[in-house]
Amino acid sequence: MHRAPALNFLLVTVFLDMLGLGIIVPIIPALMTTVTDDPATAVYWSGVLGSTYGVLQFAVSPLLGRLADRYGRRPVLLASLTLLGVDWLAHAAGPGPWTLLIFHALAGACAGTNTVVNAYVADVTPPAERASAYGRIGAAFGLGFVAGPILGGLLGGIDVRLPFLAAAALSFAGVAYGWFVLPESRPGDRVTSLSLRTSNPVGAIAVVLRRPVLGRLAYARMASDIARMTHQSVWTFFLAYQFLFSTTMVGVVMAVSALAGAVFQARAVGPIVRVLGDKRAAVIGTLISAAAFAGTAVASTPAQLYTLQAVGILGSIAGAASQSWLSGVVGPDEQGTVQGALTGIGAVAETVVPVTAGAVFAWSLSYATPGLIFLAAAAFTAASALLLSTTPAIREPA
Incomplete structure (x- = not known):
């Protein structure tokens, strides 16, 4: 198999996926207000839509991973992108919140992009090159995050539904590109079972956790994941409260950080992980991230904040190294199954953590300690580093 066209498609897919999601971020409040005719109701329905997406992603991701092992990566990935495009079209044309809820739930149930992309990378890259490939995937993710909100804000200024049409067009463009360009990395074996034990989220995650x-x-x-979602959930509020940043300044800080992180992951992560090895790079990167979170908790000046953001970017080697390590622990016949279970675990964090972190952050403001939440993120990150450091770097049978 020619790896370059496949990896290029995965990079484009992740970029378009994040660009599409980023496009609609600035517009969701305006759209939901238009649909519901009431700001308070709009906030309620926005929360319901987000939670429904996460719950369905948790419920179905293990099944999608299992299907990717049984029938191949390509059909699952193209189906996921197609249904995501349908979801954006529904947002553009949906007459009411219940219509949006149905289609958004469908998109969450078919949100298999990350699951299949991670399994696909493991299929087409040798172990020594996986960290570099996963770093490039992370870079595409970051670039989409930078470009999406900017484009969404510009299109939303023309028409509140236009960004959703643009996101749908990007999804369908990804489907067309994949249909003609993407080769199958693993045709499937038709032997992988689709039992309830391995396909339901609780059973699939339990099987992984018991190994x-x-x-x-x-x-x-x-x-x-808990630390990452904690940071994402309160970051903009923290910048506004602790440093009195304007909305424009918050956007600039986030965009510059994401762009710098994307460049670092694309250019530096691979060489660093090759020198350190997957395990050592994962542990060191995670410890660096823990230090960045702890420092952010007590940062009091913008200069300190920017320095800690730079430190946090260095810690991003942990994500690619950990993903490379995980892909090497399991065999090719279960990459999709394992990645689906891990996506399910991440979906739990994405559903539960924002509410919890928001409540803790709101409570901390009563005591003028907005950085307290980042100490919690540092603690979870340190626990992750401890687990990684005490895990043997060996492959185990299924």
Whole structure:
């Protein structure tokens, strides 16, 4: 198989996926207000839509991973992108919140992009090159995050539904590109079972967590996901409260950080991980991230903040190294299954953590300690580093 066209497609897919999601971020409040005719109701329905997406992603991701092992990566990935495009069209044309809820739930149930992309990378890249490939995937993710909100804001100024049409067009463009360009990395074996034990989210996650090596890596991923979502959930509020940044300044800080992180992941992560190895790079990167979170908790000047953001970017080697390590622990016949379970774990964090972190942050403001939430993120990250450091770097049988 020619790896370059496949990896290029995955990079384009992740970029378009994040660009499409980023486009609609600035517009969701205006759209929901238009649909519901009431700001308070709009906030309620926005929360319901987000939670529904996360719950359905948790419920169905293990099944999608299993399907990717049984029938191949390509059909699952193209189906996921197609249904995401349909969801954006529904947002553009939907007459009411219940219509949006149905289609958004469908998109969450078919949100298999990350699951299949991670499995696909493991299929087409040798172990020594996986960290570099996963770093490039992370870079595409970051670039989409930078460009999406900017484009969404510009299009939303023309018409509130136009960004959703643009997001749908990008999704369908990805489908067309994949249909003609993407080769199948693993045709499937038709032997992989679709039992209830391995396809339901609780059973699939339990199977992964019970395995000695893979389970420890999954728990480490869970702790990192909690820290990551904690940071994402309160970051803009923290910048506004602690440093009195304007909305424009918040956007600039986030965009510059995301762009710098994308460049670092694309250019530096691969060489660093090749020198350190997956395990050492994962542990060191996670410890660096923990230090950045702890420092942010007590940062009091913009200069300190920018320095800590730079430190946090260095810590991004952990994500690619951990993903590379995970892909090497399991065999090619279960990459999709394991990645689906891990996506399910991440979906739990994305559903539960924002509410919890928001409540803790609001409580901390009563005591003028807005950085307290980042100490919690640092603690979870340190726990992840401990788990990684005590996990043997070996492959285990299924």
